[in-house]
Amino acid sequence: MNVDEMKDVRDFRAGAPTPDRGRLAAGRDRLTAAAKGGRVRRLRADWRFAAVGAAAALTVVAVLAANIGGNGDRTAPADTRTVRGSVGEVMNRAADTIEKADPPATPHAGQWIYKKTLSRDPGGWPRSKADPTPEAKPQESWTLYADPRFEDGKEGDDRSPRERLQFLNTLPDDPDAVLKKVRAYYPSGKGNPESEGEHDMRAMSVVLETRPMPPKALAKLYRALAEVPGAEVTPRLVHDAAGRDAIAVGHDEKGQEVRREILIDPRTYQYLGDRWLIVKDYKESFAFTGDDTPDRPWKAGDIMFQTALLDTAVVDHKGDRP
Template sequence: MDEMTQLRELRADVPVPDRGALAPGRRRLTEAASPDRRGRRLRTDWRVAAAGAAAAITVAAVLGTQLGDAAAPARSGPASTAGTLRLDSPTEVLNRAADALEKQPAGPEPRDDQWIYTRTMQAAQDSQNGSSGVRFEYDPDNWVPYDNSAAAENGKDSDYRTARQAYRAADRLPDDPARLLAEVRTFYPTGDTAESPPEAEAQHSFRAIGLMAEAYPVPPAALARIYRAMATIPGVRVTDHLVKDAAGREAIAITRKEDGTHEQREILLDPHDFSYVGLRFVVTEDYEYALTDGKVKRQTIKFKAGQILTSDARTEAAVVDAKGEKP
């Protein structure tokens, strides 16, 4: 039996979590793969804790190194709504993206009685048969009330915000990048305990602004301001070729190495309309991790530069009038 089948069977009797509950499990998986991480906030949720703890190392160890990144030269960058892009400067890419977004019309804010529909996918490599880019899904179709106030007040991940909260916060963000980043850090605060330690400002900014970019819906002009501010965060880079998201689509990767770790966070953008499409964590250098049962070393897991630890893709997002409705 392969690891993916074991993982599915392990959580077969676990209640299906919503997107807010899945986020802690995905972060926990990466925590297990990177034990020396500093500044990454640990989350807990009883609906995924059992599955996450047992499966984290297994999944992280088999995640792919070859999910099909398109290694095209930077000089022949993707064609987009902003023209052909050179993927050699995060400032150039993000400001061009912002220029294009500012030309898009803004629709009305969703009503409180409407729902946010999303479809998501994760990707891994099957270590048993060696095939790369094996894709699997957790509760891929998801509906959350736009005004999900009850859930927000009832034990959610501390990074959880309702779609309405995120929309209105994004719409109020100032033009000045420094002020914008300060407001985003306040909206998605850093930790203040030994289990969830505080992040350095740049890492906090990149994590928080990634959460804001991921929110749906966000007015185009607000997303433009978010991208302009993202470009000013110290340590931000852009991968000089298109990468593949968990759904196999080409994407622009805006990256920043996680402080004190062997990996980088990658915010993935559609190369044509610059919408948010996903998130990856990728190993930046070869390293080894000793897996123990608390006292005795049971196994040494080797990680290679370029290995994808986690990869999430949002393949659809829409505002709908009722739960169960699809666009």
């Protein structure tokens, strides 16, 4: 692999935390065809909202189009609003809405998936006045839709967007069967001590980042998410890394210290990103590094890492933007 290829691989993983088998390739939001002759295929808005009524729908589209990364006219604090229903009721409601949308256009070989993300973390350890928490800045990346380097069939390899789309189109209808297939697609690997619920949440968080995302496949993933062992929805809206309101879906199990949560827009049911939330006080040891780095204390409620998907598009050339 030459220098340019290595740079492409780094770009492919831009914005990701320390990689593991479940934190593979990220993608962009749903894709649709743009006007003929344009060099960029833009996102359509029609899949992002529930068709409650023409006037209400147009209002939502206007807000989303004006400010995809912000809160629009949402002025009430997120922690004052309740998410109503069980995880099954919430995810089935989301699935029922999403699956009615028209499918996106399929990119062709030679096109690129553009993505803008925002990641936040508390910074390095130990902290000092000279080493403040880093400022979060949006990151951009371009991933070749059909990249043969990620289509070699090797287990654990990052998969190209084309490969992941082909996988999504083969998902069964039964939620338990979907979970089984997702686990097999992103396996734990030998010696990985994670529980089944942890494995499911890790693998699902990767699959949900796939772009383009067919609405019917997304609906199947949402219904399967409700079947993850210990799955639950946070009873109040949270904020994602970009400050947007979000429904947080995670899983709970005995002895859990870190809870991986998938974040979903409460109005449109669009996938927004994810976060790692500390649910139990504990200290992170660095003894394995062989130096004298002190243990890092984490408190319940701390956010270890979070990432938000801000903008996406299918473009004809690397470097093109929407």
